Amino acid sequence: MNTSLNSTNNSPVSKSIFRHHHPLRVRWSEIDLQKIVFNPHYLTYFDVSVTEYWRKLAMPYELTLEILEGDLFVKKASVEYHASARLDDLLHVCLRCDKIGRSSMTFKGAIFRSNELLVESEIIYVFADPKTQTSKAIPENFKSILNNFEAGKEITSLKIGSWDELRQDALSLRHEIFVKEQGVPAELEEDDFDSTSTHAVLYNFCNLPIATARLIKPEAFDTPLMSRIGRMAVRKDMRGANWGSQVLTALEQIANQRGDKVLFLHAQTSAKSFYERNGFKVRGPLFQEAGIEHVEMIKSL
Numbered sequence: 001m002n003t004s005l006n007s008t009n010n011s012p013v014s015k016s017i018f019r020h021h022h023p024l025r026v027r028w029s030e031i032d033l034q035k036i037v038f039n040p041h042y043l044t045y046f047d048v049s050v051t052e053y054w055r056k057l058a059m060p061y062e063l064t065l066e067i068l069e070g071d072l073f074v075k076k077a078s079v080e081y082h083a084s085a086r087l088d089d090l091l092h093v094c095l096r097c098d099k100i101g102r103s104s105m106t107f108k109g110a111i112f113r114s115n116e117l118l119v120e121s122e123i124i125y126v127f128a129d130p131k132t133q134t135s136k137a138i139p140e141n142f143k144s145i146l147n148n149f150e151a152g153k154e155i156t157s158l159k160i161g162s163w164d165e166l167r168q169d170a171l172s173l174r175h176e177i178f179v180k181e182q183g184v185p186a187e188l189e190e191d192d193f194d195s196t197s198t199h200a201v202l203y204n205f206c207n208l209p210i211a212t213a214r215l216i217k218p219e220a221f222d223t224p225l226m227s228r229i230g231r232m233a234v235r236k237d238m239r240g241a242n243w244g245s246q247v248l249t250a251l252e253q254i255a256n257q258r259g260d261k262v263l264f265l266h267a268q269t270s271a272k273s274f275y276e277r278n279g280f281k282v283r284g285p286l287f288q289e290a291g292i293e294h295v296e297m298i299k300s301l
Contacts, residue, residue: 004104013117014117015110015115020049020053020056020095020096021094022052022053023091023092024048024049024090024091025091026039026089026091031086036084037085038136039079042111045091045111046093046111046121046123047194050107055238055240057170057205058205058221059145060208060210063232064082064204065130068139069129070130070139071129072105072125072128073125074124075104077122077123077124079120079121080119085113085118091112092111093109095109096108097146097149097150097278100138100147103128103135103137103138104124104125104126104127105125105146106197107123109122110192138245141205141206144205155204156203157203158201158202158247158250159200162198162251165199166199166200170199170201170212170231171190173233177233177235177236184291184292194229194249197215197216199214200213200247202247210234210238211238211246212231212247213244213247214230215230225260225261227260227262227263229248229252229263230265232247244274245257245278255301256301259301264283264299265297266297267294267297268292269295272295272297275297278299279299281297281298282295282297
């Protein structure tokens with residue numbers, strides 16, 4: 001049985017029918033002798049946008065499909081050209097899942113320069129056994145997440161709890177990011193604050209943890225009404241989709257509800273802009289922590 005996702009085949013194509021927009025600027029290497037984008041590059045643009053679509057679904061592609069015991073193979077990719085993109089144009093590469101069948105899913109795509117439609121595309125994927133490349137039924141939870149995203153519904157689940165409850169998933173994320181990715185000594189990753197903190201872990205539709213952080217009580221630092229956010233970690237392949245903000249906001253609400261007046265944290269300088277977008281301000285000079293440059297940041301509640 002097919003599931004149609006608000007198809008608008010008889011309506012003019014506009015940005016408004018797409019929930020997923022990915023900005024992309026045309027580069028010199030993509031221009032041909034006619035001084036327009038060489039036509040095969042548009043398929044590359046759509047492929048880049050597909051990657052960002054999975055990120056918006058909180059879906060680490062390889063690991064999630066391994067859990068689902070399948071993979072996606074392109075059955076059809078068609079492109080219809082209306083106008084040409086040129087050097088330095090800022091494009092918006094839009095996608096939506098338009099239809100889901102037993103083993104296939106159809107994506108409709110469009111590329112706009114401002115509100116001008118340049119290119120349309122249809123891409124059909126088949127869910128299949130990765131070894132035999134024979135089609136198989138799309139898992140129901142995968143269908144549901146596609147439908148929920150296109151309908152604007154919640155697609156992740158957030159768990160708030162103690163260290164005993166969330167230790168395994170929170171620590172696995174922290175070890176992957178801080179120890180493996182950043183080289184922090186493993187013995188520093190778990191400390192005495194963990195057992196008394198409130199922890200948050202964000203999960204995708206396969207119950208895969210993708211982001212975590214902790215909220216340390218004010219009394220741990222003898223700072224009344226001033227609590228600390230720490231161990232903020234987001235999977236590398238999930239960054240840039242606001243999953244960290246969702247975790248941060250949840251812990252901020254807890255601090256606010258219990259009457260805390262100020263939040264502070266030690267931000268890696270590479271993450272400073274992320275915290276600034278979430279309302280934090282720099283306080284004090286740069287310093288080293290675990291061999292990484294940090295800066296203290298605060299936010300009034």
